[in-house]
Amino acid sequence: MRDTLLPAMKSYRHVQIQLSFNSKEPIYQQIKAYIINEIVRGRLLPGALLPGSRVLAQQLKVNRNTVMLVYDQLIAAGWLTSHYKSGTRVSDSMPAGHTGPPGQDIRSRPALHIPFRHINISLPPSNPSGNYDIIFDDGLPDLKLIPVAEITKECRRLVQQDDQRTIYNNNSERGNEYLLQEVNAMLNNDRGLAVTTDNICITQGVQMALYLTAQTLLQPGDHIAVEHPGYQPAWQAFSMAGAQIHYIHSDQYGINLEELELRCQQTPLKALYITPHHQYPTTSTLSVEKRQQLLALSEQYHFMIIEDDYDHEYHFNIHYIPLAGMPHADNVIYIGSVMHTLPISFVCGPAAFIKSLAAYRSIINRDGDPVLQQAMANLMVAGDIRKHIHNTRYVYMKRLELANNIIHSVFAGQALYTRPQGGLAIWLQLYKQVEPEQLLQKIQSAGVNMVNPLSYYNPTLGHAPGLRLGYASMDEADIIKGLGKLAKVIQQL
Numbered sequence: 001m002r003d004t005l006l007p008a009m010k011s012y013r014h015v016q017i018q019l020s021f022n023s024k025e026p027i028y029q030q031i032k033a034y035i036i037n038e039i040v041r042g043r044l045l046p047g048a049l050l051p052g053s054r055v056l057a058q059q060l061k062v063n064r065n066t067v068m069l070v071y072d073q074l075i076a077a078g079w080l081t082s083h084y085k086s087g088t089r090v091s092d093s094m095p096a097g098h099t100g101p102p103g104q105d106i107r108s109r110p111a112l113h114i115p116f117r118h119i120n121i122s123l124p125p126s127n128p129s130g131n132y133d134i135i136f137d138d139g140l141p142d143l144k145l146i147p148v149a150e151i152t153k154e155c156r157r158l159v160q161q162d163d164q165r166t167i168y169n170n171n172s173e174r175g176n177e178y179l180l181q182e183v184n185a186m187l188n189n190d191r192g193l194a195v196t197t198d199n200i201c202i203t204q205g206v207q208m209a210l211y212l213t214a215q216t217l218l219q220p221g222d223h224i225a226v227e228h229p230g231y232q233p234a235w236q237a238f239s240m241a242g243a244q245i246h247y248i249h250s251d252q253y254g255i256n257l258e259e260l261e262l263r264c265q266q267t268p269l270k271a272l273y274i275t276p277h278h279q280y281p282t283t284s285t286l287s288v289e290k291r292q293q294l295l296a297l298s299e300q301y302h303f304m305i306i307e308d309d310y311d312h313e314y315h316f317n318i319h320y321i322p323l324a325g326m327p328h329a330d331n332v333i334y335i336g337s338v339m340h341t342l343p344i345s346f347v348c349g350p351a352a353f354i355k356s357l358a359a360y361r362s363i364i365n366r367d368g369d370p371v372l373q374q375a376m377a378n379l380m381v382a383g384d385i386r387k388h389i390h391n392t393r394y395v396y397m398k399r400l401e402l403a404n405n406i407i408h409s410v411f412a413g414q415a416l417y418t419r420p421q422g423g424l425a426i427w428l429q430l431y432k433q434v435e436p437e438q439l440l441q442k443i444q445s446a447g448v449n450m451v452n453p454l455s456y457y458n459p460t461l462g463h464a465p466g467l468r469l470g471y472a473s474m475d476e477a478d479i480i481k482g483l484g485k486l487a488k489v490i491q492q493l
Contacts, residue, residue, distance in 0.1 A: 013049065014048075014049040014050055014051045014052075014055075014087070015043075015044055015048050015049065015050060015051075017034070017035070017038075017050070017051060017056060017059065017060070018059075019031070019034045019060070027062055027066055028066045028069050028070050031060070031062075031066070031067070031070045032070045032073060032074060035050075035070070035074060035079070035080075036074070036079060039079060039090055039094070040094075044090050045090065046090055046091065046092045046093075047089055047090060047092065048089060048090045049087050049088070049089050050071075050080070050087070050088045050089065050090070052087065052088070053067040053068045053071060053088075071088055075088070077095055078091055078093075078094070078095035078096075079091055079094075079095060119240070121236050121240075127140065127451070128449040128450055128451055128452075129449070130444075130449050132444065132447055132448060132449040133447035133448065133481075133485075134447065134448045134449075134474075134478055134481055134482035134485060135448070135449045135450070136448070136449070136450040136451070136468075136469040136470055136471075136474075136482060136486075137451070137470040137473055138425065138451050138468060138470050139311070139423060139424040139425030139468065139470040139472065140341075140424065140470055140472065140473045141340050141341050141392065141396075141424060141472055141473060142392070142395070142396075142472055142473045142474075143341065143473065145388075145391075145392050145395065146341050146342075146388075147379075147384060147388050150379060150384050151342075151372075151375060151376075151379065154375040154378055154379055155371050155372060155375045158371050158374055158375055158378075159371060167370050167371060167374050168367075168370050170370070170374065171367065171368065171370050171373075173201075173358040173359065173361065173362050174197070174200060174201040174202060174354065174358045174361075175200075175201060175202025175203075175346075175368060175373060176202065176368070176370060176373035176374055176377060177197070178374060178377035178378075178381075179202060179338070179344075179373045179374070179376055179377040179380075180197040180200050180202065181197060181377070182376075182377050182380040182381060183200055183202070183338060183346050184196060184197050184199075184200060186338075186380070187200070187325075187334075187348060191312065191321065191322055191324075191325055192321040192322070192325030192326075193322070193324050193325045193334070193348065194325075195348055196351075198351040198354065198355075199348050199349060199350065199351055199354055200346050200347070200348050200354065201346060201347050201348075201354050201357050201358045201361060202344065202345070202346050202368065202373060203344075203345045203346060203347060203361065203365075204343050204344070204345075204365055204368065204369065205343040205344075205345050206308070206310055206335060206336075206337060206345045207233055207237070208345070208361075208364075208365070209335045209345045209346065209347045210233070210234050210237045210306075210308070210335065211237045211240075212347065212357050212360050212361055213237075213306055213333055213335065213347055213357065214237040214238050214240070214241040214243070215241055215360050216353065216356050216357040216360055217241075217270070217271060217304060217306075217333070217353070218238060218241040218242065218243045218270060218271065219241070219242060219243075220241075220242025220243075221242060221243075221244070222241075222242070222243045222244070222270040222271070223243065223244050223246060223267050223268060223269050223270055224238050224243045224244070224245055224246070224269065224270055224271045224272065224273060225245075225246045225247075225248050225260060225263055225269055225271070225272045225273070225303075226238070226245055226246070226247060226248065226272075226273045226274075227247075227248060227250040227255050227273070227274060227275065227279060227280075228247035228248060228249055228250060228457065228458060228461060229250065229281055229282065229456035229457050229466060230247075230250070230273075230275075230280060230281075230456060231273075231275065231280045231281075231308070231456075232455060232456070234273055234308065238273070243270070243271075246263050246267065246269070247458055247461060248260050248263065248272075250279055250282060250284070251282070251284070252282065252284050252416070252418045253284060253287070253290075254276065254279055254284050254285070254286035254287070254290055255274060255276075255279070255286065255290075255294075257290060257293050257294060257297065260272070260294075260297065261297055261301075264297065264300075264301040264303070268301075269301060269303040270303060270304065271303055271304040271305070271306055272294075272298070272303055272304070272305050272306065273306045273308065274286075274294075274305060274306070274307060274308070274323075275307075275308045275309070275310065276291060276294075276307060276309075276322075276323055277309050277311070277312055277315065277320060277322065277422070277423075278310075278311060278314075278315070278420060278421075278422055278423035280308070280310070280456075281425070281427060281455075281456045281466065281468040282427045282429075282466065283418075283420035283423050283425060283426060283427045283468075284418065284420070284427075285315075285320065285420070285421045285422070288320070291323055291326060292326070294323065295323065295326060295327075295328050295329060295331075295332075296328070298331045298332075299328060299331065302331075303331070304331050304332070304333060305323060305331055305332045305333070306333050306335065307322060307323045307324055307332055307333065307334050307335065308335045308336075309322050309334065309335065309336040310335075310336070310337065310340075311337075311340050311422070311423055311424060312336055313339075313340065313389045313393070314340070314389075314392075314393055314396055314422050314423055314424055314472075315421060315422030315423075316393070316396075316397050316400065316421060316422045317421045317422065318421065320421075322334060324348065330350075332349070333347065333348070333349040333353065334347070334348040334349065335347055335348075336348075338376055338380070338385070339376070339385055339388070339389070340424075342372070342376070343369075344369075344372065344373060344376055396424060396472045399471050399472060399474070399476070399479060400419075400420070400426075400471060400472075402476055402479055402480070403426055403469075403471045403479050403483065404419050404426075406479070406480060406483045406484070407426070407428070407483065410483065410484060410487040411428065411483075411487055411490070413431070414430065414431060414432075414487065414490050414491065415428040415429055415430045415431060415467075415490070416428070416429040416430075416431065417429070424470055424471070424472035424473075425468050425469060425470045425471065425472075426468075426469050426471060427466055427467070427468055427469075428466065428467040428469065429464065429466045429467075430464060430465055430466070430467070430490065432490070432493050433464060434465060434493055435465075436452065436453040436454050436465040437452075437454070439453065439465055439493070440452055440453065442489050442492075442493070443486065443489050446485050446486075446488065446489050447485065448482060448485050448486055448489070450467065450468075450469060451468055453465040453466060453467060456468065467486075469482075469483075469486075
């Protein structure tokens with residue numbers, strides 16, 4: 001049992017108090033015991049506002065003096081506090097030496113032995129935080145560049161229009177019909193796919209897309225290959241679907257296709273999960289030749305390819321067509337985002353597969369976010385989203401150029417580095433062998449925080465720590481300062 005309760009935000013909405021009286025004890029004692037028990041069992045949180053004595057007396061149909069007596073005694077005992085214009089509230093801590101209220105504490109009851117599915121997932125935070133001078137994130141865009149005003153204005157216009165039913169009437173199991181049309185046009189015109197809206201399902205973010213794909217495609221006992229290092233949240237989605245995961249090494253040239261083929265010869269793979277445009281986390285881009293070889297392997301060994309194209313719009317050099325847009329890509333399930341900063345993503349694949357995936361989606365997220373989806377569709381039609389991506393692409397190119405020059409200047413001989421062809425992060429593979437936890441501790445001691453290098457690896461497999469440094473959300477001064485501090489730490493290892 002806790003001796004000290006966690007602080008809570010002060011609410012101006014009072015809690016509900018309902019109890020049935022018995023004839024064995026004085027009424028004031030029953031009310032008092034009830035409030036104490038509700039505090040101990042955790043329903044009445046610290047700072048919770050209790051009804052005024054007059055209101056509670058009316059609710060319980062008792063004399064107001066009875067309620068006032070209860071409140072006075074609980075305040076004197078330290079259970080409640082009362083301040084002018086603040087009302088009567090639950091204290092921030094329990095009285096010293098408290099051993100529990102009269103009767104049985106609900107938390108001491110034995111747990112029911114009814115089986116349920118135990119889920120134990122331990123993933124590191126997606127992005128670092130804390131009181132540090134410089135923080136390298138995982139590859140986030142600059143939130144200051146998001147067209148918040150345009151999005152907010154369009155959402156407000158939609159909710160204020162006379163007939164709001166049209167927003168909801170445009171929804172289907174696969175998402176807003178207008179947004180589906182715009183995503184379809186984007187995929188066909190910009191990314192080289194040949195699909196219709198029947199091949200697309202809108203999701204609330206990439207992680208939902210991965211989860212729905214895993215639940216639709218995989219069955220317990222299926223085998224799936226993933227890149228290593230790679231994206232652990234995707235691994236967890238596949239594991240929860242019951243699949244057995246096989247790790248295929250990936251380096252500055254992308255996934256090792258020889259190792260993948262050897263795995264195919266030994267194990268009947270159901271699928272491969274891959275991030276070919278900007279491999280996560282190493283940022284490498286899979287060449288056209290390797291993409292063609294990968295598609296051929298998929299046909300030869302009859303496995304699906306789950307292509308996660310998480311930041312396609314931020315490719316700065318040669319324009320690469322996704323695997324899903326290349327010839328002989330019938331076995332590809334394509335996952336991407338409408339805009340990297342918003343939780344609107346999509347899954348694209350064979351129509352029958354998407355129909356089943358949409359059925360899963362309707363169970364966990366039937367309505368989606370119809371206002372935001374309609375707003376995004378309207379902004380795509382107006383060209384605002386394309387303009388935003390064009391403008392931010394130029395900003396990120398300049399920041400990458402700066403980071404690239406600094407790395408070649410201060411990290412020479414310290415780390416293997418290949419300039420990425422796109423994406424919003426860079427990857428440094430240190431030459432020195434150092435424990436990742438020790439490395440992170442030294443970096444943090446210098447006032448810098450970053451994603452734990454262990455976030456990208458299976459701990460049972462040997463590896464040298466690689467550092468993924470998001471640069472896009474940082475201004476020029478922080479890029480210079482952050483990389484300079486990081487270089488000093490690495491030189492002193």
